[in-house]
Amino acid sequence: MFINWKLRELNLKIVYYGPALSGKTTNLQIIHAKTNPKLRGELVSLKTREDRTIFFDFLQLELGSIKGLKPKFNLYTVPGQVLYAASRKLVLQGADGVVFVADSQMSRLADNIHSFKAMHQHMKELQLDPREVPCVVQFNKRDLPDVAPVALLQRYFAPNGRPSFESVATDGVGVFDTLKAAINQVVAQVQQKL
Amino acid sequence: MDPTEPNVAHLLKKGIAAAQAGDKAQAHEILTRVTEQDPTQESAWLWLAGVAESTEDTKTYLQTVLAINPHNRQAQKGLKWLLSKTGEQMPGAGLEIADFSQFSAAPNDFMPAGELTPSFVLTTEQAERIDECLARMAYESEAKCIILADMTGQLISERGQLEEMHTQVLSALAAGELAATNEMARLVGEKARFKLMLHEGERNSVYLSDVGEQLILVIVFQVGTPIGLVRMILKQAVDELAPILVEAREAGVSRESINNTLDGDFAKLLESELDSSLEFGGD
Incomplete structure (x- = not known):
């Protein structure tokens, strides 16, 4: 969190984390495509020729002033491929909240679990308590045939009532619900910490 | 596995x-x-x-x-x-949570909860001092644009011809780049971090430097500006900026005035602002 009292700006960082090809970049692309251009910056993607994220994607959203303070949200994705663990940790630095994007396919459950565990490990290395970091979970690709039951995914990734959303990010379904929940959680946490 | x-x-x-x-x-x-x-x-x-x-x-x-x-x-x-x-x-029976604690977020070995993120608040006065410093640098170096950001890519202050620069994106990229090169330094067995980077273009060049391990200065200048001059100005700026930012991290605006703004009302207003600003159409 960074507040500039002169400019009356509140800056918050939200990171989309998850295993390879779970749809993190797609979330940002949809947010970029469907948000009023006046409220969002450019979508920057550092990717390979095969369209795989190599470092991160970045998108800034800027809302109108609320009680004299202008909220700005810096959205990042991490690269999902196993190879880029170091990059994921770097991007996670200074995050005010995370969105964990899980691939709902049964065959990807193990990848989701490993990614989720690694995220907690990175948080600990960055001296963050994973229980304290605001986190919402998105079960993506619900339109595919072999998806795991939501109840099962919730047990793994959203126990104790953590907010979770079903999505088909490619069609934009669930993308904004997830983002809104993440923003609300982050702001609630900031209020609590002050 | x-x-x-x-x-x-x-x-x-x-x-x-x-x-x-x-x-x-x-x-x-x-x-x-x-x-x-x-x-x-x-x-x-x-x-x-x-x-x-x-x-x-x-x-x-x-x-x-x-x-x-x-x-x-x-x-x-x-x-x-x-x-x-x-x-x-069992009509409406609630979902019982099985013992999945071994892979959900409940490890036991944490340090006491500290600050969530290295957050900080700039007072108006501190922000002005930083702006002044950057303005002077921009003037002396004839740079096109100067950005001060923190290591997480958060833009703190900017000066110069900003219209054509996506400064927030530049900050994010600069932070990523410095972080990546620092990791490279570590991997090749370099004890100190790589302190600065210069990207020379045909018309513009970009100079990146870390300021006291926590901050980054990005200077965009035209080719032809003597690099020695940029470096010298940069060094002065670092000496000037570091104490302001230390101060901001330690004290800053009174908690009270932040609390007055960021209250329950704020959350409610934010929610309705999100509803009206973000396009939910087709969702």
């Missing part, structure tokens, strides 16, 4: 044996490990359904079996029976 884990087939056998011997807790633990290593193990999920502690758990496991193999007869039969039974017996 952890190579020290006993192989999946062996574990599965053990889990099934435990279930057959009536040791539900043991069976649950072992079979859960199997599914964690290989979630496509249909029979592990099926046996888990058999040793589950609640009907809701059984239902979830059976659904999982069917997600892997929609033709599994046992799971079909079990689920059909269960649904007819639960329809009568």
